[in-house]
Amino acid sequence: MRLLVVEDETALRQQLQAALQRAGFAVDVAADGIDGEHLGVVEAFDAVVLDLGLPGKDGLSVLKSWRANGMSRPVLLLTARSSWQEKVLGIDAGADDYLAKPFQMEELVARLRALIRRASGHDHPLLQRGAVQLDTRACTLRVAGQAVALTAHEYRVLAYLMHHAGRVVSRSELAEHVYAQDADRDSNTLDVFVARLRRKLPEGFILTVRGMGWRLDEAAS
Amino acid sequence: MTVAAPSLRRRLLAAAALWITLALGVVGVLLVLLFRHHVEQELAARAQTQLDALTSGLAVAPANARVALATEPPDPAFRQPLSGWYWLVSVDGETRLRSRSWWDHAPPALPPRPPSRIAVDGPAGQQLLLWTRTVELAGADVPMVVAVGADASRLQGLTRSFAVTVSAALAALALALWAAAWLQVRLGLAPLARLRAALQQLRQGQATRLPGAHPAEVQPLVDELHAVLDDKQQLLDQARQQAGNLAHGLKTPLAVIGNLAQRMPGEDGELLRQQLERMGRQIDWQLMRARAAASARRTVATPVLPALDELRRVLLRLHAERGLQLQLPRESQAPGVAVEPEALKEMLGNLLDNACKWARGQVRVRLSVEGPRVRIEVDDDGPGIAPGQRALALQRGQRLDERQSGSGLGLAIVDELARLHGGTLELADADLGGLRAVLWLPAG
Numbered sequence: 024m025r026l027l028v029v030e031d032e033t034a035l036r037q038q039l040q041a042a043l044q045r046a047g048f049a050v051d052v053a054a055d056g057i058d059g060e061h062l063g064v065v066e067a068f069d070a071v072v073l074d075l076g077l078p079g080k081d082g083l084s085v086l087k088s089w090r091a092n093g094m095s096r097p098v099l100l101l102t103a104r105s106s107w108q109e110k111v112l113g114i115d116a117g118a119d120d121y122l123a124k125p126f127q128m129e130e131l132v133a134r135l136r137a138l139i140r141r142a143s144g145h146d147h148p149l150l151q152r153g154a155v156q157l158d159t160r161a162c163t164l165r166v167a168g169q170a171v172a173l174t175a176h177e178y179r180v181l182a183y184l185m186h187h188a189g190r191v192v193s194r195s196e197l198a199e200h201v202y203a204q205d206a207d208r209d210s211n212t213l214d215v216f217v218a219r220l221r222r223k224l225p226e227g228f229i230l231t232v233r234g235m236g237w238r239l240d241e242a243a244s
Numbered sequence: 245m246t247v248a249a250p251s252l253r254r255r256l257l258a259a260a261a262l263w264i265t266l267a268l269g270v271v272g273v274l275l276v277l278l279f280r281h282h283v284e285q286e287l288a289a290r291a292q293t294q295l296d297a298l299t300s301g302l303a304v305a306p307a308n309a310r311v312a313l314a315t316e317p318p319d320p321a322f323r324q325p326l327s328g329w330y331w332l333v334s335v336d337g338e339t340r341l342r343s344r345s346w347w348d349h350a351p352p353a354l355p356p357r358p359p360s361r362i363a364v365d366g367p368a369g370q371q372l373l374l375w376t377r378t379v380e381l382a383g384a385d386v387p388m389v390v391a392v393g394a395d396a397s398r399l400q401g402l403t404r405s406f407a408v409t410v411s412a413a414l415a416a417l418a419l420a421l422w423a424a425a426w427l428q429v430r431l432g433l434a435p436l437a438r439l440r441a442a443l444q445q446l447r448q449g450q451a452t453r454l455p456g457a458h459p460a461e462v463q464p465l466v467d468e469l470h471a472v473l474d475d476k477q478q479l480l481d482q483a484r485q486q487a488g489n490l491a492h493g494l495k496t497p498l499a500v501i502g503n504l505a506q507r508m509p510g511e512d513g514e515l516l517r518q519q520l521e522r523m524g525r526q527i528d529w530q531l532m533r534a535r536a537a538a539s540a541r542r543t544v545a546t547p548v549l550p551a552l553d554e555l556r557r558v559l560l561r562l563h564a565e566r567g568l569q570l571q572l573p574r575e576s577q578a579p580g581v582a583v584e585p586e587a588l589k590e591m592l593g594n595l596l597d598n599a600c601k602w603a604r605g606q607v608r609v610r611l612s613v614e615g616p617r618v619r620i621e622v623d624d625d626g627p628g629i630a631p632g633q634r635a636l637a638l639q640r641g642q643r644l645d646e647r648q649s650g651s652g653l654g655l656a657i658v659d660e661l662a663r664l665h666g667g668t669l670e671l672a673d674a675d676l677g678g679l680r681a682v683l684w685l686p687a688g
Contacts, residue, residue, distance in 0.1 A: 032496045032497075032500070034497075034500045035496055035499055035500045035503075038503045038504075042503065076492065103491070103492035103493075103496055104492060105495075105528065106535070106586065106589075106590055107555060107558070107590050107592070107593030108585070108586045108590070110562075110593065111554045111555065111557070111589065114557055114558045114562075115557070118561075119561060120561065120564075121558070121561075123495075124495040124496055124498065124499040125495055125498040125502045125520065125524050126499060126502075127502075127506070128503055128506060137564075137565055
């Protein structure tokens with residue numbers, strides 16, 4: 024799962040990036056409204072954390088411009104502006120959630136996970152597919168009731184596939200949602216992650232569709 | 245307290261009355277003097293005619309050089325005793341001839357060559373005016389003095405009756421002028437009364453500008469006042485803006501420190517987190533007060549339903565996980581409250597958010613107008629608050645349940661805002677089983 028964080032305050036931006044990475048997300052950052060707006064349009068994110076008081080272009084305008092251009096990814100406004108009037112403006116501009124500063128990092132993470140889950144049509148934080156159960160709140164995997172440890176990259180690959188179960192996910196799409204922009208995007212490493220995941224999952228859970236990408240086993244559901 | 249300056253109206257009226265009275269008084273005196281002079285002229289002219297007649301009738305007898313009157317003046321008044329008209333002829337201070345009207349009174353002794361008009365005591369206590377002429381007749385060795393007298397009391401009587409008439413007329417005129425002055429002052433000061441009414445509207449917040457057109461003399465005052473108002477509004481906006489900037493500027497660093505504290509182990513970390521939470525609450529509280537201070541003095545009518553509608557969208561989004569039912573009143577009930585939209589949304593937002601946080605599945609808002617107040621009732625089907633805990637829930641910074649996120653100010657902010665806007669917040673049990681929050685606000 025890949026996130027964009029648009030926040031001008033350097034210290035907070037770094038904290039957000041580190042904390043969200045620890046929570047299992049690939050995180051891209053932007054320090055002003057113009058960069059943020061551009062990244063939000065050209066890159067594929069699963070959710071965006073957007074500050075309102077941004078240099079260059081204010082967050083509300085960035086959000087409106089995204090929505091006007093058909094960008095439909097969930098956006099969480101993380102802002103010091105905490106009045107209800109401001110919340111109304113933010114939500115009406117197309118935000119999916121609103122969190123006022125100062126905030127608890129766990130709450131931000133929980134809300135982002137919920138946003139991503141809802142955006143892919145899952146109402147429940149537990150994604151279940153056959154014997155495989157992914158808890159998107161705790162970032163834990165259980166296979167037939169047994170806890171299985173995952174690395175951050177493995178979690179992201181599996182979570183993306185689980186969120187988009189039922190269709191083929193291409194190599195490039197998966198790469199976009201698993202790596203941050205500045206990461207080493209050798210798509211061959213994706214094969215390594217998939218191979219490791221396959222060892223932890225039931226036989227045939229992740230199918231390779233030759234020339235197209237990967238898909239989860241229909242029969243498993 | 246300062247000593248009240250004298251009333252403008254009283255001052256104008258007093259000046260007008262004084263001036264009118266003085267001017268009319270002088271006019272009255274002048275008119276009476278003029279009349280008296282005129283009447284005296286008339287008397288003098290008549291006396292001269294009589295003098296002419298007397299003089300032409302005088303003759304000196306050659307035999308004894310005595311003065312005799314060939315023909316008496318024809319005026320019958322000279323023959324009627326004490327009629328008020330008299331004549332006499334005197335030589336060397338000795339009366340030689342006199343009219344019969346003197347009756348048995350001795351005419352006054354006239355000196356030789358007396359002034360042409362003298363005042364003397366007459367018969368029966370009359371005051372006489374005597375017009376005299378010194379005549380030198382052929383055959384007489386000394387000049388004769390011929391005099392015609394008239395009773396001055398006639399003159400005085402006429403003057404007095406004229407003075408009475410004139411005084412009455414002038415008094416009536418004075419009354420009319422006083423009335424005109426009063427009317428003028430009233431009309432002239434009417435714009436000031438209108439100005440006062442307009443100012444009152446302004447102060448009560450029914451207007452932000454002095455309504456209506458004002459006379460050219462008052463308009464500059466109104467313009468200046470508007471300039472002062474603009475300055476004040478600007479200062480207020482600036483203060484509000486600065487309070488907001490300060491608060492918002494502090495929140496991001498607070499978030500950064502908070503994130504650090506979160507990773508700090510032990511008692512120090514806990515203490516830091518507590519202090520940070522207090523700072524956050526302080527900022528929210530003071531920011532709310534700064535906003536309310538600027539808005540609570542103004543009176544507007546904000547419809548409640550649109551505000552609820554907007555907030556419903558936000559809350560359903562913020563609590564999307566919960567699948568809540570948020571039931572608003574029907575369209576037909578659309579009361580307004582005397583609270584600025586932002587403050588109203590702040591109160592309703594906090595109430596609804598609190599209800600949504602605790603509700604199991606249902607939140608219901610009901611509205612009604614009761615007399616001069618609007619009643620906004622927010623019910624939820626959550627666990628509610630025990631009666632003994634309700635007062636605590638309204639205290640600043642009290643969080644009855646540490647598991648819920650938020651600053652813990654929600655209900656306390658609503659309570660304080662309601663009070664600042666002349667309303668109240670009451671907590672009770674809801675029909676739905678949870679908490680019922682009743683917000684009373686003055687109707688707009």
